[in-house]
Amino acid sequence: MESSALLLFFITAISLVGLALVFSSYVPPTSYNTAKFEPYECGIETIGETWNQYTVGYYLFAILFLIFDVETVFIFPWATVMREVGMTGFIEILIFFAILGLGLFYGWKKHALKWE
Amino acid sequence: MGFNIYDFSGMTHNMHLWFLERMSPTATTIVEWTIIGVSYMLFVALFGLFLVYAERKVCAAFQQRLGPMRVGYWGLLQTIADFIKLLMKELIMPKSADKFLYNLAPFIVMIATFLAMAVLPFAKGLQTLDFDIGIFYVTAVSSVGVIGILIAGWSSNNKYSLIGAMRSGAQILSYELSVSLSLVTIIILAGSMQLSVVVESQRDAWFIFKGHIPALIAFVIFLIAGTAETNRGPFDLAEAESELTAGFHTEYSGIKFAFFFLAEYINMFIVAAMATTVFLGGWMPLHFGSFESFNVVMDFIPPLVWFFMKVLGVIFLIMWFKWTFPRLRVDQILTLEWKYLLPINLINILLMSLVVLTKFHL
Numbered sequence: 001m002e003s004s005a006l007l008l009f010f011i012t013a014i015s016l017v018g019l020a021l022v023f024s025s026y027v028p029p030t031s032y033n034t035a036k037f038e039p040y041e042c043g044i045e046t047i048g049e050t051w052n053q054y055t056v057g058y059y060l061f062a063i064l065f066l067i068f069d070v071e072t073v074f075i076f077p078w079a080t081v082m083r084e085v086g087m088t089g090f091i092e093i094l095i096f097f098a099i100l101g102l103g104l105f106y107g108w109k110k111h112a113l114k115w116e
Numbered sequence: 117m118g119f120n121i122y123d124f125s126g127m128t129h130n131m132h133l134w135f136l137e138r139m140s141p142t143a144t145t146i147v148e149w150t151i152i153g154v155s156y157m158l159f160v161a162l163f164g165l166f167l168v169y170a171e172r173k174v175c176a177a178f179q180q181r182l183g184p185m186r187v188g189y190w191g192l193l194q195t196i197a198d199f200i201k202l203l204m205k206e207l208i209m210p211k212s213a214d215k216f217l218y219n220l221a222p223f224i225v226m227i228a229t230f231l232a233m234a235v236l237p238f239a240k241g242l243q244t245l246d247f248d249i250g251i252f253y254v255t256a257v258s259s260v261g262v263i264g265i266l267i268a269g270w271s272s273n274n275k276y277s278l279i280g281a282m283r284s285g286a287q288i289l290s291y292e293l294s295v296s297l298s299l300v301t302i303i304i305l306a307g308s309m310q311l312s313v314v315v316e317s318q319r320d321a322w323f324i325f326k327g328h329i330p331a332l333i334a335f336v337i338f339l340i341a342g343t344a345e346t347n348r349g350p351f352d353l354a355e356a357e358s359e360l361t362a363g364f365h366t367e368y369s370g371i372k373f374a375f376f377f378l379a380e381y382i383n384m385f386i387v388a389a390m391a392t393t394v395f396l397g398g399w400m401p402l403h404f405g406s407f408e409s410f411n412v413v414m415d416f417i418p419p420l421v422w423f424f425m426k427v428l429g430v431i432f433l434i435m436w437f438k439w440t441f442p443r444l445r446v447d448q449i450l451t452l453e454w455k456y457l458l459p460i461n462l463i464n465i466l467l468m469s470l471v472v473l474t475k476f477h478l
Contacts, residue, residue: 003245003247005149005152005234005244005245006231006234006245008149008152008153009153009156009227009230009231009233009234010227010230010231011149011153012153012156012157012230013223013226013227013229013230013231014223014227015153015157016157016160016161016226016230017222017223017226017375018223020203020371020374020375021207021219021222021371021372023203023371024203024204024205024207024370024371024372025207027204028203028204028205028206028207028370029206030206031206036208037208037209037210037211038210038211039210039211039212039272039273039274039275039367040210040274040361040366040367041274041275041276041361046275061286061289061290061450061454062289064454065289065290065292065293068293068458069292069293072293072296072297072300075297075300075465076252076296076300076303076309079300079303079304079465080303080307080308080309081307082303082304082307082469082472083307083472086473087473090469090470090473093466093469094466097462097465097466100462101459101462104454104458104459108455114447
């Protein structure tokens with residue numbers, strides 16, 4: 001099987017969800033009630049906007065994630081050819097890790113890893 | 117058509133030839149795709165229902181109850197009854213929700229689940245796609261699901277949903293690192309990312325035994341991070357019932373809710389299947405070095421049974437976590453990831469590469 005078969009899994013997932021949604025939107029009995037379409041929060045009517053700004057307390061985590069995710073992309077190919085590149089590759093990745101670890105340590109000391 | 121319970125590659129090959137003899141190549145492709153698609157659909161639906169039943173029984177056992185008992189023998193038909201009930205419920209579109217995104221979210225969550233299932237090797241020859249970047253592919257695709265969760269939480273115009281989705285985003289982003297880095301530890305040992313090669317190289321011993329302590333540490337980290345990635349307890353902040361009603365899927369009703377629920381359980385299966393394939397030898401039987409008679413007896417058990425025994429064992433472990441540990445706070449979750457798992461993981465990778473370089477592994 002070649003990678004065009006990935007399309008098959010797209011189609012399978014979409015048809016599974018789609019068929020059930022079509023069935024469920026025509027077959028079950030429906031009733032109308034104004035209160036039914038209100039947001040379900042805690043029984044009282046909602047106060048204020050929902051789509052307002054959310055305190056993104058973790059934007060620093062997002063930046064750190066970005067750094068480490070890119071790093072993972074570098075590590076994956078190294079890990080695959082680890083046996084061939086041997087000791088040279090190991091020392092190089094050691095330097096790479098040292099730089100990254102320094103960055104993480106700096107963030108740690110700057111309290112970037114603390115949830116505010 | 118020969119049917120060999122220990123090796124399915126012959127059977128699938130014969131089936132392919134049998135179709136080619138009778139139809140054009142295009143028709144063969146269509147028929148094969150239909151067979152694969154329908155069987156994956158059935159597997160997801162039935163195994164999902166079974167996992168929900170198992171979860172309720174396991175939970176009941178931990179709390180010294182019986183769990184569902186009324187519908188069918190030992191309540192076996194309970195989840196099927198629940199599924200029919202959900203299918204027959206009206207779909208509610210909340211007022212002032214973003215209609216397009218609200219409907220799109222269940223599709224994205226299920227697509228991510230199905231795409232990750234595509235590469236899992238169930239038994240020899242029972243694998244639909246075999247990429248040479250298999251492990252990388254699974255980690256990449258399984259994090260697409262978080263987009264569905266974020267869309268669901270944002271579009272349903274509910275404050276609890278939004279908070280749940282945001283928490284889930286932070287959590288999945290962070291723990292994705294630990295998942296991929298703990299898998300890297302095993303890639304170093306295996307020297308390949310192709311899942312069939314990874315399984316095949318565990319014929320003499322599973323990687324968790326081959327890699328000594330680094331592999332064991334990686335396995336534990338993978339289990340913790342995998343549990344967090346599927347939003348399951350004790351990391352189920354995104355749907356903490358006591359604070360957020362039901363988290364990101366509060367506003368979803370009927371079968372749409374059922375799809376989020378199903379995706380959560382199938383994701384748990386994917387995590388367990390990856391743990392099985394990468395650490396516990398996939399469908400390979402348990403072998404002890406030169407203990408010949410024992411090995412022969414173990415070879416007698418079919419690979420499919422081995423695979424599902426291991427998967428269900430890991431799933432039981434994950435359920436055990438949920439019903440034993442209290443839920444973590446959001447800052448505790450991020451501290452656990454960034455201050456403990458990530459540094460341990462980086463050191464562990466170096467340890468493992470030292471083990472491989474000095475040929476210390478089995």
